[in-house]
């Protein structure tokens with residue numbers, strides 16, 4: 011059976027980008043693959059979270075994974091920092107990762123721009139740690155959003171390089187996965203870019219319906235088209251992109267026709283969009299509340315996941331040590 015792996019950094023509540031970019035696909039794959047889904051808490055240290063928030067954020071993400079439908083008896087759900095084999099593989103991979111290629115990574119260049127006072131070594135080697143996450147379980151498929159495509163490509167490269175260097179077929183080359191479709195980018199509600207926690211333009215799975223309505227109604231638009239069949243400006247295109255993800259094809263074509271004939275009323279479009287988002291998030295939100303209140307169960311899930319993940323990780327690491335030449339006397 012092929013293996014699937016993905017992860018999310020614990021930086022707060024999960025939003026629609028996390029859900030439609032990665033989590034939902036993962037949930038759909040659970041019955042057909044050997045699945046690992048984890049909380050990338052070491053990765054989150056690259057942006058220096060407050061120690062007061064870290065544990066709470068990990069707990070939130072764990073509860074939200076379960077609420078979104080990851081079944082801990084089928085999939086392995088775990089917290090990255092519970093698996094000491096990961097940093098060992100990270101160290102070994104970093105010996106064959108070159109500073110030049112790490113400096114050229116798009117996410118690194120973005121971070122240098124965004125946090126010039128905190129360009130730490132963890133940011134530079136972020137893709138190496140991510141590669142260790144992926145290949146330690148010999149994953150074949152990595153369900154992620156568009157923004158993670160380059161990181162998965164780098165994991166492929168590091169896996170291939172390791173196999174070539176030690177003339178051993180230890181690691182399969184992992185591929186980004188979206189059921190054969192292009193990876194997706196869920197846009198934000200502020201008229202530009204992608205939905206993201208730090209962008210402040212996100213709708214969270216845990217948001218109350220009223221909060222979702224408010225956020226959607228505030229989304230940026232324009233005065234409306236004045237010429238038939240004209241191209242949509244980015245902010246409007248973003249609303250339609252969200253509609254395509256959460257609404258029925260009939261609803262999408264209704265609003266497309268309205269736009270093309272210059273009769274669109276953004277208020278109506280937004281109302282529909284908000285209600286269709288709420289249809290997705292409401293059942294999840296209710297379960298988030300239930301899981302968040304059940305600390306004992308969350309603890310049990312984390313311990314069970316750590317045990318399963320460590321068993322898999324240590325098996326791989328044993329092979330890795332052996333081919334590198336670390337042998338016992």
Ligand code: TYM
Nearest residue numbers: 016017018019027028031032050154155158195196204205
């Ligand atoms: P993170 O925590 O930024 O995001 C988690 C997942 O959500 C997806 N995502 C989106 N997809 C579509 N549109 C959006 N607006 C959007 N925003 C977020 C991301 O693509 C991702 O799949 N480096 C990773 C965490 C990680 C990881 C891994 C992922 C660490 N190790 C190994 C896969 C495999 C990250 O920062 O994701």
